[in-house]
Amino acid sequence: xxxxxxxxxxxxxxxxxxxxxxxxxxxxxxxxxxxxxxxxxxxxxxxxxxxxxxxxxxxxxxxxxxxxxxxxxxxxxxxxxxxxxxxxxxxxxxxxxxxxxxxxxxxxxxxx
Amino acid sequence: xxxxxxxxxxxxxxxxxxxxxxxxxxxxxxxxxxxxxxxxxxxxxxxxxxxxxxxxxxxxxxxxxxxxxxxxxxxxxxxxxxxxxxxxxxxxxxxxxxxxxxxxxxxxxxxx
DNA sequence: ATATATACATAGGTTTATTATGTATATATT
DNA sequence: AATATATACATAATAAACCTATGTATATAT
Numbered sequence: 001x002x003x004x005x006x007x008x009x010x011x012x013x014x015x016x017x018x019x020x021x022x023x024x025x026x027x028x029x030x031x032x033x034x035x036x037x038x039x040x041x042x043x044x045x046x047x048x049x050x051x052x053x054x055x056x057x058x059x060x061x062x063x064x065x066x067x068x069x070x071x072x073x074x075x076x077x078x079x080x081x082x083x084x085x086x087x088x089x090x091x092x093x094x095x096x097x098x099x100x101x102x103x104x105x106x107x108x109x110x111x112x
Numbered sequence: 113x114x115x116x117x118x119x120x121x122x123x124x125x126x127x128x129x130x131x132x133x134x135x136x137x138x139x140x141x142x143x144x145x146x147x148x149x150x151x152x153x154x155x156x157x158x159x160x161x162x163x164x165x166x167x168x169x170x171x172x173x174x175x176x177x178x179x180x181x182x183x184x185x186x187x188x189x190x191x192x193x194x195x196x197x198x199x200x201x202x203x204x205x206x207x208x209x210x211x212x213x214x215x216x217x218x219x220x221x222x223x224x
Numbered sequence: 225a226t227a228t229a230t231a232c233a234t235a236g237g238t239t240t241a242t243t244a245t246g247t248a249t250a251t252a253t254t
Numbered sequence: 255a256a257t258a259t260a261t262a263c264a265t266a267a268t269a270a271a272c273c274t275a276t277g278t279a280t281a282t283a284t
Binding site for chain 2: 260261262263264265266270271
Binding site for chain 2: 005006007008009010011014015018019022035038039042043092094095096097098099101102103104105106107108
């Protein structure tokens with residue numbers, strides 16, 4: 001997933017859900033490019049990580065899909081389901097707490 | 113490692129190295145208690161995660177050990193080697209960048 | 225004609241942590 | 255005296271997540 005970083009393990013679902021919460025619908029390739037753009041190339045979301053993750057989120061009922069043909073190529077659009085909209089809220093809260101705890105453990109916080 | 117959280121995967125080595133950078137020497141059980149205390153019980157570092165991680169860091173030459181008997185029980189103290197002291201700096205920098213990127217990706221940052 | 229970008233997908237392997245054990249001593253509780 | 259909890263180490267089996275590599279296919283740029 002990352003150029004040189006094991007740290008993002010476990011954050012992928014949250015990242016995907018959050019992107020979809022602010023974009024209505026996105027397709028896989030678009031998500032990889034968005035992540036690349038936001039992190040200025042620091043984080044490269046690989047296909048081998050993304051697609052299985054999308055499939056799992058769909059199987060869990062958090063994402064809905066619709067397929068379109070654009071320029072003779074298939075595009076599979078993903079969007080949040082009702083459950084997905086709820087999930088993204090708890091996932092973001094979880095991520096906030098994670099960052100907070102990690103900053104505490106690594107002394108990266110100015111004060112509490 | 114965590115009560116209900118997959119997110120800490122990949123951060124364990126950094127956490128251990130950082131604790132040892134500010135404590136001169138620590139033994140395994142002490143590390144689990146320290147992590148529990150710092151996170152107020154939120155993050156429980158399991159033995160099945162900690163000891164293999166310590167062994168790996170030692171095998172990589174980042175930690176040095178010395179054994180003592182206290183109250184008839186064995187204690188294995190770990191401390192940073194020269195390489196470990198260098199490593200902790202780069203690991204902390206990596207963690208900082210990771211947090212920063214994650215905050216960007218999840219819109220958890222006020223501004224850049 | 226070839227390389228790169230777009231767009232999907234999966235198989236095999238590695239890493240990491242969890243759960244479950246196991247050994248052993250000390251202390252607190254019933 | 256018996257039992258539970260805390261201290262202190264360790265490893266085996268399993269699960270989860272991601273990476274690398276591969277595969278298919280079309281469009282565009284060189």
